[in-house]
Amino acid sequence: MSILILYTGGTIGMTVSESGLAPSSSLVEKLHTIFPSGIANTPEYSVQTLDPLIDSANLDTTHWQRIVAAIQQHWDAYNSFIILHGTDTMAYTASLLSYVFANSCKNIILTGSQLPLGAERSDAPCNLALALSLANGIPLGQVAIAFGNQVLQGNRATKISSQAFAGFDSPNTPPLVTNQITPHYRVNGLTGCQPCKEPAELHFQPEAVALLWLTPSLSQASYGGFLHDSKCKALVLVSFGAGNIASENQSFCQFLADAKDKGLVVVNVSQCQHGGTSTGAYAAGSVLTQLGVLDGKDMTVEAAFTKLHYLLALDHSPKEIRTHWQTCRAEEWSE
Ligand code: ASN
Numbered sequence: 001m002s003i004l005i006l007y008t009g010g011t012i013g014m015t016v017s018e019s020g021l022a023p024s025s026s027l028v029e030k031l032h033t034i035f036p037s038g039i040a041n042t043p044e045y046s047v048q049t050l051d052p053l054i055d056s057a058n059l060d061t062t063h064w065q066r067i068v069a070a071i072q073q074h075w076d077a078y079n080s081f082i083i084l085h086g087t088d089t090m091a092y093t094a095s096l097l098s099y100v101f102a103n104s105c106k107n108i109i110l111t112g113s114q115l116p117l118g119a120e121r122s123d124a125p126c127n128l129a130l131a132l133s134l135a136n137g138i139p140l141g142q143v144a145i146a147f148g149n150q151v152l153q154g155n156r157a158t159k160i161s162s163q164a165f166a167g168f169d170s171p172n173t174p175p176l177v178t179n180q181i182t183p184h185y186r187v188n189g190l191t192g193c194q195p196c197k198e199p200a201e202l203h204f205q206p207e208a209v210a211l212l213w214l215t216p217s218l219s220q221a222s223y224g225g226f227l228h229d230s231k232c233k234a235l236v237l238v239s240f241g242a243g244n245i246a247s248e249n250q251s252f253c254q255f256l257a258d259a260k261d262k263g264l265v266v267v268n269v270s271q272c273q274h275g276g277t278s279t280g281a282y283a284a285g286s287v288l289t290q291l292g293v294l295d296g297k298d299m300t301v302e303a304a305f306t307k308l309h310y311l312l313a314l315d316h317s318p319k320e321i322r323t324h325w326q327t328c329r330a331e332e333w334s335e
Helices: 027-034 061-073 090-100 123-135 224-228 250-262 284-288 301-313 319-325
Strands: 001-009 014-017 020-023 045-054 080-084 106-110 145-147 150-153 209-215 232-241 263-268
Touching: 001 027, 001 061, 001 232, 020 045, 020 224, 027 045, 027 123, 045 061, 061 090, 061 301, 090 106, 090 145, 090 301, 106 123, 123 145, 145 250, 150 301, 209 301, 224 250, 232 301, 250 263, 263 319
Parallel strands: 001 045, 001 080, 080 106, 106 145, 209 232, 232 263
Antiparallel strands: 014 020, 145 150
């Protein structure tokens, strides 16, 4: 088994600077000291740093391009990939990679930490040990996040705490693995596991996907601009409860009708972490079907946002995106 660790930044490798924690290349040396490659219980691994290292709050599509390219470049040489990533946007990258590398037999595992490697009480050693043991183990059949003694399906995970060591949850699906004295494995995805094949070439469009979180008394200023932004091709609508909107707000309904006419793809997900949309349950939600809004079911915001980016990066037209949206590519929603 051979493992490539791609280091992209995040708290796991940060050191204290004058303005607070900031990315540092010193992680690689610390990693080799604490986890000597191929010695004792540590499997053999290589490390590649993806410069520039970032706080993942600075993540954009150029970083996705770099991570995807690095995995593609080393695809044949390694059995597993561990991505060291900041926690703030880890679920976005995990979701994106789940579409790009869907159904692969190789393990792609993202991890990071809430405290830097080497800091007192750091969660980094535990998260790294978990990621390394998984990378060396059975194919998970999913891009995964290993964090806080859990292994979560990447495109169903979301960051739930800026404090707790259990920083992630996957509210609509159980963990792939629960790390305990006898680890508990959820039988998953492996049936869909296929021989690896070359993923398609991606042309990311940096500002093509926007997000609108609904509130009572929504101001027109919060959505009107999307129609006049030539870069904006798709919108994630984060609606109330079971997927409802203010159906009596004529201006907002007109906006959705205009968006449809203009070819702006709109996807609806729920503000509730659990349960997702139940399209048709309420009149205040079924109006969305009439307005051509696509159903995001029980997807996370991260999974919906990155699926749109992925489909756009394949150069699909709005019509093609609407068709491809319906296919569950990487178990991103519950069937
Ligand atoms: N701001 C950090 C990041 O996302 C948070 C972390 O990694 N824990 O890069």
